[in-house]
Amino acid sequence: MKAYLLSIAAGLLVGVVYSLLGVRSPAPPMIALVGLLGILLGEQIVPLASRFVTKNNVAQFVMTECRDHVLGRLPGDADKHDA
Template sequence: MGYIISLGVGFGIGLLYWLLKVQSPAPPLIALAGLLGMVLGEHAIPVVKAQFFAQTQTVQVAVQVAEQMKEGSSHNDNG
């Protein structure tokens, strides 16, 4: 479905360019490089988010363990 939407949007932009009588903004090779950058950027965001949330969860677990250890040592000192 995504390919059909992409094709339709591209076709619509092509029609808009034709109506405004402007040429494509970039030579084909540069346009393909731009598309590659878009694809890489699209896939980089989930990777970065996964790394960020993995580190956040690790920090949260470490804090919880430290708190439990602190509580455990304070109970042993009072006992």
């Protein structure tokens, strides 16, 4: 239930931002896709910053967890994830 409440809160926040920017919802396809890309990349800022601060392997995070989250499973990756 918490995930649903957070989702509706995020949706309301995005709706307010759309209204302030004067973008109608549903947004034109290109604007919507750029917005989704921003959301995906924005989700990675906190984990990336925390790894940078703790001096963990940032490059490894970007090439694995971050890439998988932003791009999804790419063709040919099934063998790596299913093993």
